[in-house]
Amino acid sequence: MRLRYSPASPFVRKVVVAAMETGLDGRIERIATDPMKRKDRDGAPNPLGKVPSLETDDGIEIYDSPVIVEYLDHVAGGNRLIPASGRARWDALRRQALADGILENTILVFIETLRKPDRRSENWIAHNRRVIARAIDALEAEAAGLGEAADIGHLTVAIALDFVDQHFPDQDWRATHPTLARWFDRYRTRLSLAATRLEPASAPG
Numbered sequence: 001m002r003l004r005y006s007p008a009s010p011f012v013r014k015v016v017v018a019a020m021e022t023g024l025d026g027r028i029e030r031i032a033t034d035p036m037k038r039k040d041r042d043g044a045p046n047p048l049g050k051v052p053s054l055e056t057d058d059g060i061e062i063y064d065s066p067v068i069v070e071y072l073d074h075v076a077g078g079n080r081l082i083p084a085s086g087r088a089r090w091d092a093l094r095r096q097a098l099a100d101g102i103l104e105n106t107i108l109v110f111i112e113t114l115r116k117p118d119r120r121s122e123n124w125i126a127h128n129r130r131v132i133a134r135a136i137d138a139l140e141a142e143a144a145g146l147g148e149a150a151d152i153g154h155l156t157v158a159i160a161l162d163f164v165d166q167h168f169p170d171q172d173w174r175a176t177h178p179t180l181a182r183w184f185d186r187y188r189t190r191l192s193l194a195a196t197r198l199e200p201a202s203a204p205g
């Protein structure tokens with residue numbers, strides 16, 4: 001398998017973490033890709049030009065990250081990252097979606113802050129930061145039910161909280177979300193997460 005890879009992308013990180021958790025990481029070749037550079041976007045197998053994108057051993061191109069995660073889960077025999085059925089399945093997929101939303105809104109804020117101050121929309125930044133804050137509130141409300149499972153919900157939530165810490169060091173969410181903070185500070189020591197910390201980026205690629 002071949003993964004279009006950027007060390008600054010939290011969505012790529014999710015795929016690498018998923019590969020490590022399923023023991024598939026060693027079967028995945030990484031193709032360094034900067035999705036913000038035209039030379040890497042032009043002719044990219046994902047017409048959207050985004051990373052991650054995974055080419056399977058059968059030559060099928062798969063994107064985006066939730067679809068790649070589903071593929072890896074399938075290759076690993078199923079029921080590893082995505083519980084096969086019941087409440088656990090829907091919680092894992094919903095939490096992945098919620099955490100992906102935190103990532104997407106964080107990237108929107110980051111891109112906006114790259115603009116010159118006179119071209120920047122403070123309203124847009126505030127809107128996206130409110131979305132992120134609501135998502136973190138929702139996670140605090142269910143944090144007592146988070147455990148040690150290595151499903152895609154737990155893993156993506158940890159990746160999203162790391163990304164918030166990286167991009168908003170001023171946002172002291174731990175003070176107001178103590179149950180989530182306790183869970184996160186324990187869970188983020190998992191090997192797959194500790195081994196994949198993101199490199200700071202000038203752009204979120």
Ligand SMILES: N[C@@H](CCC(=O)N[C@@H](CS)C(=O)NCC(=O)O)C(=O)O
Nearest residue numbers: 009011035050051052064065204205
């Ligand atoms: N929904 C996508 C999001 C992927 C994404 O936004 N990737 C960013 C890097 S973090 C990217 O390639 N950005 C380039 C672009 O948006 O043109 C996924 O889950 O894979």
